[in-house]
Amino acid sequence: MRIIVVSDTHGNYPLAVRAIDRAGLADHVIHLGDVVDDAVLMEHALGSPVIKVAGNCDLTSTAPKELCMSFARRNILITHGHRHNVKSGLSQLQLEARSAQSHVVLYGHTHVASIDERDGILFVNPGCFAEACSAKSFAILTITGNDIAAEIVPVE
Template sequence: MNRVLIVSDSHGLTEELMEIKLRHACTYMFHCGDSELEFDAKELEGFTSVGGNCDFDSRYPEEFVTDIGDLSFFIAHGHLHNVKMNSMTISYRAAELDAKIICFGHTHIAGAEKINDQLFINPGSIRLPRGRTEKTYAVMQWDNVNDIEVLFYTLDGKLVEDMTYHTDLADK
């Protein structure tokens, strides 16, 4: 089973990032920006990280694309794509790069949603959540593109069951 840990908007938290990494031990880990840490901070070791509007280390890329199995991921913070307004700009950018999974932050609002043939995942914030009281991050897992599951966890590792999201990204 493929598993990806997705975190965003940790805004200076360090011990918490280390705990989350150890708790899930995923092969792939994305930080969608606003860590407020140096690019090479030990807490970010193992994460593919992008820069957010509160990250001032110029070594962070603005966006990142990678393939895991049959899926292509686009990782961005979202502030440069106006995600607080709508998902259109980030959707177009991901499509330009042939990415089907879009991982982003910036809004601090956790959620997963399939729109057309793209899956949008915002893990929320482990420091300053909006829309819900839980401080959250996400784990996406799948064996094949016909059965993708996105699980949301609280900062202390409890599953937020009512946020679990299942989808199928297989071409129809």
């Protein structure tokens, strides 16, 4: 299973759509918030659904603030991250992930791409697409059997 993960598009959804098109086939696309309305526009451009959660800039959005989903028998916690203070570290998010029995946590908010493993849980931040971000990127999560891998893909 191949999942493309984006976050913090902040209105720059055309670049996200171009990057996803270039990345090739994916089973799912996930948008981690800021600006979640971009995810709706991406759905129209891509012609397929985008799984989405609201971020701290999505105050009027009806999108969920967090999702726990299972893909290929792997539990994935999907969140923007601001509610778990990720700019101050991953400790709070790690507790939530453990409580939710997650194998993977997808989060954004910091605008800094990263892949970390803590206590057997994979934490993936795809980075951002905002014009103000100097390093634009997204992530690809691959689940094959019992293996889970993530990579950060730079854009531009």
